[in-house]
Amino acid sequence: MSYVDEVIAKVVAQNPAEPEFHQAVKEVLESLRTVIEANEDKFRKDALLERLVNPERQFKFRVPWVDDKGQVQVNTGYRVQFNSAIGPYKGGLRLHPSVNLGIIKFLGFEQIFKNSLTGLPIGGGKGGSDFDPKGKSDREVMAFCQSFMTELCKYIGADTDVPAGDIGTGAREIGFMFGQYKRIRGLYEGVLTGKGLSYGGSLARTEATGYGLLYLTQEMLKMNGKELAGKTVCISGSGNVAIYACQKAQQLGAKVVTMSDSTGWVYDAEGIDVAAIKEIKEVNRARLTEYKKYRPNSEYHEGRGVWNVKCDIALPCATQNELLLDDAKALVANGCFAVAEGANMPTTIEATEYLQANGILFAPGKAANAGGVATSALEMSQNSERLSWTFEEVDAKLQNIMVNICHNMADAAERYGMAGNYVAGANIAGFEKVVDAMNAQGIV
């Protein structure tokens, strides 16, 4: 059996009931097959892949808190410190009822390669909890965040592990967690990113993932003789990534016609009103059913359906496995020519293969959504030097980073005879730097 197949089989056997983690490992190792086979003896002797797929450390802990009725609630918290070969662990905290160890491990594993691709010194990690902030009062969210950080603060620090936001964790949650960290550890340091601007946050971090997605998409189109201006775009999701992807797509001259949330989706033929979405989601924390009040000519549909709408470019920005094989078929049939992932692993392996086989330009999440974590690393730099850069400075650095990622993934694919396969290219470029650092640091 080849080394790749052997390690995939071990991951499945040793981590039962973690399908998302299996999927992430399979997707990465399959696309690295050529690179691994070229070094198979050395990698096998050093157990390089076994070390790569096993987190350096993982924590699972109880998070008790008191709800508004005086009832004690108990959630489970996680932090997986996956790989620190190139820098302190870095990656967000997801607060969603679906969170379990397998989901945090898939996200942490992806983060290793994504963070490497940014070219900045950050290792891979991820955390979160099955707590659902939806429908909770501010006091309940604070009670949860304080309890969560009371345990998490033992394992993190500005030079060891720096968490940030993800699904369900925005500015409000980061603020509560930062306050509790400072209170317990007595340290005013950049232990979290995505902080508010009044206490160490970076300008442009809020916009960074969505903006970065569009900078990379624009560059990928340019490399392939196409342009973004004048194109029709379908976006899924209506959270942080989706909102700023929509805003930047419109600034660059494209028309965004859809957005969604976990219960339904909107179609607006005249182009999504992003100010309305921001008010509904960021201010009122409400459902997309509200959108019709702002745009009476728009349509609201229950359930899934975004990928059946005719578009040139699709940007999945909600969650994992939200773009399935049938969706890929519908996109191709409707003339879509590019897909770039704003979310982490939103496209299933079968859907990705179908899109690639049909000539769609496909930018994987670990490259396309890396602008968020890259700007988090810029926030860490500003915190270390106790300075704040202007929006324009941060945005210019972000653009530069995304253009570099785009060329690096294209070049890496070409070097291994897989020109245009950006999934393989992103994995190879991310992997090479991590492996180099792991080899230099001995068997650890």
Ligand SMILES: NC(=O)C1=CN([C@@H]2O[C@H](COP(=O)(O)OP(=O)(O)OC[C@H]3O[C@@H](n4cnc5c(N)ncnc54)[C@H](O)[C@@H]3O)[C@@H](O)[C@H]2O)C=CC1
């Ligand atoms: N926030 C960030 O800086 C980064 C986020 N990501 C990824 O982007 C994706 C979105 O994250 P954020 O926008 O930060 O989260 P968010 O909490 O701000 O928004 C999540 C959005 O996805 C929708 N959603 C969640 N579960 C869904 C489901 N099962 N079906 C349909 N819609 C669903 C929500 O309704 C919401 O609109 C996630 O995959 C996250 O891991 C990736 C890189 C950085």
Ligand SMILES: O=C(O)CCC(=O)C(=O)O
């Ligand atoms: O900004 C960060 O540190 C993490 C962002 C994140 O969780 C991600 O890239 O998926």
